[in-house]
Amino acid sequence: MPPGSVAGLLLAAGGSRRLGEPKQLLVDETGVPAVVRMARALRDAGCAPLLVVVGAAAEAVTRSLAHESVHVVRHAEWAHGMGSSIGAGMRALIDLTASTDDVQGVLIAPCDMPAVTAPFLVALRSHFTGTERVAAAYVAGASMPAASAAATTAPARGIPAILPRADWPWLxxxxxxxxxxPLLQQDTIAVPLGDGAFDLDTPADVARWRQTQGLGGRSANT
Known part of the structure; x- marks a missing residue:
């Protein structure tokens, strides 16, 4: 692998309590589930190996990934929170790469941020040479694309983000x-994501997203 090579870690274990259905399985205008869309975006950005942490709706999410080249990490304690899922995924990644030092970083990404695309992940990777942290910068708290464009709050740094191998023991x-x-608030290259703060947490979020896609009242998982 070339210098600056990165693994992908996709977080897809959450319970989607506010949404009421697995956000991992929400389909876009082409019928592709969110977890598959993001796995493909990470793959297209050159991330390898690619791990997906599953928890809530693990069987259905895993089935949706059946034709993707990913390592599925089943996390029984997913309800403890996102940090718990990152920890589980990182332990699996460390085991997977124990015999090589070729992988110099990990790109951690969620599956519920429609603004995150393969070109943006490529942009993140373009800033990574092996030792620095690189993170998305977006307006925290924006509830929809139009709101984020007009917001004046200072951008926050968060995932998707690339963290170097030196950070893995902490992660x-x-x-x-x-x-x-906490790591991304210090010594981190920020790459603007625009509407990145818009995620699919509630039925209202999904309805607004579907309007932008022209899906109207189409069912989430059909």
């Missing part, structure tokens, strides 16, 4: 709600 110890943000 593998995560066990609760807190994710990688």
């Amino acid at each position: 593998k110890m995560l066990s609760g709600e807190q994710g990688a943000k």
Whole structure:
């Protein structure tokens, strides 16, 4: 692998309590589930190996990934929070790459941010040479694309983000709600994501997203 090569870690274990159905399985205008769309985006950005952490709706999410080249990490304690999922995924990644030092970073991504695309992930990778942290910068708290464009809040740094191998021992110890943000607030290259703060947390979020796609009242998982 070339210098600056990165693994992909896709977080797809959440319970989607506010949405009421698995957000991992929400389909876009082409009928592709969110978890598959993001797995393909990570693959197209050159991330390898690619791990997907599953928890809630694990069987259905795993089935949706049946034709994708991914390592599925089943996380029984997914309800403990995003940090717990990162920790589980990182422990699996460390085991998977124990015999090589070719993989110099990990790109951690969620599956519920429609603004995150393969070209944006490629942009993140273009800033990574092996030692620095690189993170998306977006307006925290924006509830929809139009709102984020007009917001004046200072951009926050968060996932998707690339963290170098030196950070992996810290990441593998995560066990609760807190994710990688403490690391990303220091010595991090920020790459603007625009509407990245828009995620699919509630039925209203999904309805607005479907309007932008022209899906109207189409069922989430059909």
